[in-house]
């Protein structure tokens with residue numbers, strides 16, 4: 119059985135004051151919650167860890183591939199682990215687009231996360247043009263081949279399927295489309311990693327809200343969600359966590 123995961127990506131949003139939302143989330147979690155993760159901006163990781171107890175894990179939104187060195191402004195995975203954070207998101211489409219990250223960059227970052235003892239959340243997803251052209255599954259398979267390291271710990275490897283056109287837009291694929299994308303991802307991972315792939319969790323991301331969470335979490339092979347905007351406020355994120363715990 120894969121443990122469900124509700125992951126929040128705050129992107130470049132928030133403030134020290136906004137971290138009180140974390141305390142509110144921790145206080146209002148459902149009984150027997152799934153794993154809950156928030157990835158605040160890097161300057162707030164340490165404060166966020168102080169703010170919440172063990173019920174909410176804290177992660178980073180990106181990392182460098184190297185353990186240390188002359189890389190001004192970058193963050194090494196051993197530093198993220200040293201703070202007490204547990205996860206790192208790699209290959210988010212905003213990183214791929216804004217910073218030109220390739221699949222091989224993402225793979226090296228995922229590897230760096232795993233080597234530091236973190237769980238690496240590897241994001242993949244098609245553009246709107248690729249979706250319109252019916253290329254979704256081919257794109258996902260190519261990204262999986264390029265972005266997932268060979269030497270994974272399946273228990274600490276998470277794949278987030280995030281159609282780029284669904285991120286922050288209020289648009290989502292149909293439930294059938296999410297189901298076939300997740301089924302295809304699972305098949306591709308099983309072809310490559312055999313039974314070990316069973317432990318890899320698959321998240322859906324892209325405009326998950328309290329109103330659509332239950333339907334999405336009812337899809338087989340959806341083990342949770344990576345949530346952007348709706349993870350900023352406890353009033354939005356806790357209902358999503360609750361829907362996941364009831365799925």
Ligand code: PEP
Nearest residue numbers: 285286323324325346347
């Ligand atoms: C994301 O940034 O990964 C995301 C899914 O954002 P949103 O939930 O706001 O669409």
